[in-house]
Amino acid sequence: MTSTLARTPGATTRARWPGSSVASQILVLTDRSLRALVREPQLVVFGLMQPVILLFLFTQVFANLLMTPHFPQGISYVDYLVPAVLIDNAVQSSLQSGVGLVEDLKNGVVSRLRSLPIQPASLLIARSLSDLCRSAVQIILILVLAIALLGYTPKGGVTGILISIGLTLVVSWALGWVFLAVGTWIRKxxxxxxxxxxxxxxxxxxxxxxxxxxxLPAWLQVVARANPLTYAVDATRAVALGIPGSAALAPAVVISAVIVIVSFGFAVLGFRRPLTP
Structure with a gap:
């Protein structure tokens, strides 16, 4: 004997809630990270210390010593150095991305977030975007200090400055993913x-x-030409100062894109591992 369950008239099947969209998750988590940054502005200040010290130290102490035979004509060492300091700040910010992720893994923040219906990639992307915002603030402050106190005069004009800032942020975001990936696997x-x-x-x-x-010495020239940051520095310097070298812009962007794609994959794989051994 068989029986059929009758559906109650008007009854509907309740769909399972899939959670918010990935875009909403990234927006909310990025906002959370930025609010923490606003509450602790010393993170921005401390991150500025090394690039600013480097900028003032090199320009005031080593400027005349570093005017080498192949130094670009008509360019002061201040103008030559500032784009490199911006890239240096990008490297510093990317390093802090990995350290900040490790701290969140240790203090239980990630454990609480992972108990929610949130995509692991959303957590990582939000971390990278908030760190990118911090890097942007630091870059603007460095430029203001360089222009106001050291007489930095980029001949590329406003367009050159904006392109150099954009490229610096691209490099910072790419390197940030490298250290996020490292942080998800090391976790210490x-x-x-x-x-x-x-x-x-x-x-x-x-x-x-x-x-x-x-x-540079011959052996170090080989290393420098293989170093992705050389392309980033050359391109940033060329567009900011209006000097030859802007051909490095495309390789710098392509290299950064490849780094993001590869590092993103490794970061997600590492992040999906259990939080405890």
Whole structure:
């Protein structure tokens, strides 16, 4: 004997709530991170310390010493250095992205968020966007200080400055994903700090940031030409100062895009691992 369950007239099947959209999740989580940044403005100030100290130290102490044979004609060392300092700040901000993620993993914030119907990628994207906003504020402050106190005069005009800022932010976002990926796999603050120190100086000093590549030792020229930051610094400097070298703009953007795609994949894979061993 079989029976059929009769559907009550007017009854409807309640659909399972799938959660908010990914865009809404990213917006809310980014807003959360930015509010924390507003409550702790010292994070922006402390992040500015090394680039600003570097800017003043190099321009006031080493300017005459670093005017090498292949130095661009008609360009002061202040003008030459400021675009490199902007990229240096981008590197610093990207390093802090990984450290900040590790801290959230340790203090339980990520555990609470992962108990909600939130896509793991949304958490990572929101972290990267909030750090990008912090980097943008720092870049503007560095430019204001350089123009007001050191006489920075970019001959590329407003357009050149805007393009250089945009490229710097692209580089900062790309490198931020690298260290987010590293943070999701290491998950310990001490190794992250060590990696930060090891990565920063070779990336910046083995590039065209402070002297032209042609004036570096032969073996270091090989390293500098293979260093992605050389393309970023050259392109940023060229568009800001209106000098030859803007051809590096396209390679810098392409390299940054490849870094984002690869690092994003590794970051999501690492983030999906269980929070406890």
């Amino acid at each position: 603050a001490e190794p992250m700090q060590t990696i930060n120190g090891i990565a920063l100086f070779p990336l910046m000093f083995a590039s065209s940031a402070y002297v032209p590549v042609a004036d």
